[in-house]
Amino acid sequence: MNNINPLGKTYKEFQEELEKINLEKTQKIQLGLVDDFNKKLDLLKDFDKFYAKNIGKLRNKYLKARGIAIEVKDLYQDAELNTKEAKEIIQEIDDIFGKLQKAVKDLGLNINDIQGVKEVSKVVANIEDDIDTFEKTEQDYKDLIKAI
Numbered sequence: 001m002n003n004i005n006p007l008g009k010t011y012k013e014f015q016e017e018l019e020k021i022n023l024e025k026t027q028k029i030q031l032g033l034v035d036d037f038n039k040k041l042d043l044l045k046d047f048d049k050f051y052a053k054n055i056g057k058l059r060n061k062y063l064k065a066r067g068i069a070i071e072v073k074d075l076y077q078d079a080e081l082n083t084k085e086a087k088e089i090i091q092e093i094d095d096i097f098g099k100l101q102k103a104v105k106d107l108g109l110n111i112n113d114i115q116g117v118k119e120v121s122k123v124v125a126n127i128e129d130d131i132d133t134f135e136k137t138e139q140d141y142k143d144l145i146k147a148i
Contacts, residue, residue, distance in 0.1 A: 069148040076141040083131050090124055 097120070104111045111117055 066148060069144055072141060073145045073148070076138075076145060079134050080138075083134060086127050086131060090127065093120060093124070 097117075100114065100117075101111055104114060
């Protein structure tokens, strides 16, 4: 049947043209999907490059940081213990010094003639400065240790 429709084409010509239009649409749709697919693939390739370049670095940095954090923890624990002991000894030496001052005075001697008297003030002052510095930054150490 080759009836002519109102568009001036036979049914067969009309059907062929319609199939051609449908085929072009299908190809465009398929090409659009391929384009979308390839764009996503390109993004994945970028991620692959990122991971190839950075995951090893990240792991190495982590291991170094963890090692440093463990050292900080050990040093912190030593400093904490030494701080406690140093404070106790400073208190004890203050008590002894008070008794020593009284005894020296009773004997009519000069306290500065006793060995170590001049030095103890300087050593205690240094230790107290160090303890003060440690205690001011102690929370930083605790935070770091808690993070590991």
